[in-house]
Amino acid sequence: MTVTELLSYDAALAAYDPVMGLEVHVELGTRTKMFCGCSTELGAEPNSQTCPTCLGLPGSLPVVNAIGVESAIKIGLALNCEIAEWCRFARKNYFYPDMPKNFQTSQYDEPIAFNGYLDVQLEDGEVFRVEIERAHMEEDTGKSTHVGGATGRIHGASHSLLDYNRAGIPLIEIVTKPIVGAGERAPEVAKAYVAELRELIKALGVSEARMEMGQMRCDVNLSLMPKGSEKFGTRSETKNVNSLRSVERAARFEIQRHAAVLQSGGTIIQETRHFHEDDGSTTSGRVKEEAEDYRYFPEPDLVPVAPSRDWVEELRATLPELPRVRRNRLREDWGINEHDMQSILNAGAVDLIVATIEAGADSAAARKWWMGELARNANEQGKGLDELPMTPADVARVAALVAEGSLNDKLARQVIEGVLAGEGTPDEVVDKRGLKVVSDEGALGAAVDEAIAANAGIADKIRGGKVAAVGALVGAVMKTTRGQADAARVKELILEKLGVSE
């Protein structure tokens, strides 16, 4: 592979303004496919979720999934789009073995939602408005496995194997208008947009939008125009950029690559490019001999979709609070700064913390456990917080035990460790491991007396005013009670017995 010339990022931005277009495909979480009743459940054995329709057998016909349309309208409304009063499906004709009919049932010049926007917040709190061109309904393709070449890649493969379980799963394609004016922050805007869109989709409950599972896929179109110019340059289309970090890297790489080409007097060719996760570069796709001509025409096997205004308003009324608005509200409620909120967001902890608070914990405790002990644990295991075997209710219970003095922080950490190890609920772990703060004043008093007697020298120092030395006595008590005492109470008792006040 030839080395791609890049211009430094700063030099690129000094000379050019980037223009971006982002196309995001979201796989909906419907129970069945877009045009047939086959299940969409993941992980089924190959070709076990197919029927005449999604296999494209001769004679088969499509019927539209009502929840697919409903989800599209919800997404459109959440993106502040207009919802078409009347629209049709269209056939996009091109041959590819993963597409059973050799046309994709999609929408062309009549998308169900159009002309909207999404406000995205950058890390420093600045809000950037991304205009939405359209959101339309279509279907996914089957999955091919390439055999005989290196590492399952298509290049050099001897043949391919096709599984059509994914063929026909509903997709919503969301296309932005050209994003101009982001300047050096363009890559950051791209990432923030995709992140915000993902949050929005999740909040709407129409998809889990897990990028790592391919439920959300992004194409990044990018071009540069010389500073001061208003004429868009030729764009490149980087396909399948499938993580937030990659979106940012791909945009950045393309800015630097375009700038290098333009600066050296070259011209950008309009082409498809592929993103490489390993080094963050993009490479040119296969150059087609002729331009694609998709020969779109209205799908004659489906009738038009004309969502009544009543239905649209009904759906509008069910829309949840926008993620950005909600995030700002929570940030204020919790009294934390942008930076901390961003960390919580990045950790995927917002909903977990909210649920923990709803289960009775106070917000500081909920944040402390999720962002501390649990985040560390998830990190070690390479899992998401929501994949840990500990529920918000469990965390709330731990927080309650701490609040009532039954546990101290050290014990609480052991309880969490037990729950994560599958030893049961927090209460069960407390029981089984015998983790309870010793609150029996009598037993505690005896332990304090014992510690004072055994450490007479230190006790004298304390009596003499060196209150700071109390730590050593507290430590001794904690040792004899195997950590199950409330350290604050122990300190109080010691000082009391020695007649010293803090």
Add this chain to the structure above:
Amino acid sequence: MPGITREEVAHLARLARLELADEELEHFAGQLDDIIGAVARVAEVADQDVPPTSHPLPLTNVMRADEVRPSLTPEQALSGAPAQEQQRFKVPQILGED
């Protein structure tokens, strides 16, 4: 008459994935030219302010509930496959993007 060229026919054949033989290209070029010449009459109405009819019936909003229906068994799904492997359709190497 514009006349459909041999090159145009070759281009159409590529779009339609038909490996036409040379003499077929020639033959079709003549016939398509005749047919297109005859059907081009429809352009008489191109300027008329008439809505197009894509569907013969004025139906809208035909949808189904999002309920799972039984699928074919994998054996049925693959029953017509020219080749198969690992319960998947086996196809020749795909000249795709990489």
Add this chain to the structure above:
Amino acid sequence: MTDIIKLTAAEIAEKIAAGDLTAVEVTEAHLARIEAVDEKVHAFLYVDREGALAQARAVDAKRAAGEKLGPLAGVPLALKDIFTTKGVPTTVGSKILEGWIPPYDATLTRKLKEADVVILGKTNMDEFAMGSSTENSAYGPTGNPWDLTRIPGGSGGGSSASLAAYEAPLAIGTDTGGSIRQPAAVTATVGVKPTYGGVSRYGMVAFSSSLDQGGPCARTVLDAALLHEVIAGHDPLDSTSIDAPVPPVVEAARNGSVAGMRVGIVKQFRGEGYQAGVMQRFDESVELLKELGAEIVELDCPSFDLALAAYYLIAPSECSSNLARFDAMRYGLRVGDDGTKSAEDVTALTREAGFGPEVKRRIMLGTYALSSGYYDAYYGSAQKVRTLITRDFEKAFEQVDVIVSPTTPTTAFPIGERADDPMAMYLADLCTIPTNLAGNAAMSLPCGLAPEDGLPVGLQIIAPAMKDDRLYKVGAAVEAAFVERWGHPLLEEAPSL
């Protein structure tokens, strides 16, 4: 007992219900007839002897058990090879699907089985229903029982020939531009294209989705109505299926009358290209309608002149997309897979080898009409013509109850005559196409033999959408009057095979 094969479907059903005949006897008689004549006629691509007899035995058992039987229980039927049949080969007359055994039944197939109809086998057709002669079948042409050197019409020539040769009393056809009516006309049988959406298309291999419509073929109007009622009705698997009760076609067929009806004749359905004997029989039919008490109204439908052109843009466009799925990947023929060729090449080689010339021609034409730069002029304009034709029909049906015309401009032409002259072939559908474009209903029934060649002429009756019953009401009256005039059904004048 050779008489069985001359019985109508209604008579057979009645006799089986009454216990005068068994379904097995009836089925065997028809299988024997097929055995005797089909080598000459070649109406069938596949005879499902075992399946038919099993179904017949099941009907007899049901009757013996006193279970309720369907109105056509035990009646044999010839199914056009365009409907999928689970476990029975379906080729659509194409090499590209040779040997394909569908894993599912079309809705129409399922309905026939549920109605206890006995499916004898699959009939020959122009490849993918593209043609007017059945010469485009990859499996050889079908002969017209009136003259085996002539075409039986198309694309459903196998179905019409099976009826005219007494191989089956009922058949199923599909009509995209006339493929039920034109074969009926040239074989002196009855064929009906129901209102678009009246009969489910699920499992009917698509040619042109917005035009295709399955329908009944029979030797009498009543038989067609009985079959119509069995196969019609809403199907949730077909989004373009009409969700309304089936028009009362059987009742109409039993009560034929034109008294007091206004019958339209359209200026555009005559002139150059129409055979004199065809027009003579048509004009006599109009006279007959008058005698039967109908009022004749002359109509002007100017956009009909553009129907053929619009059709030959819309149908190929849709077919170019519908037939893209035949790519050698999942089913059907695969050619050239020698381990060195790409999927792309194998697809192109297979389609080249698997499709016949007419199919390729239409795929190319449709690809052209949809391609960027031409779409508006061709496909876009054709759809405007469609609107204009629909409006012409709407205006016409404000003045009349039905419209009549010749079904075809000529009688059956000799096999081979128009084989490589597509434009000449396309003219066969001149009178039938407007109905497909507008989506309304039409029937063809025999109205005599052309004096110059002694071959059958068809009378077309056209009704508004959803008024299919009118076809049967008028058709039954005309049929009864003609049979009375001739002294027997026209088909009895056909030479014996």
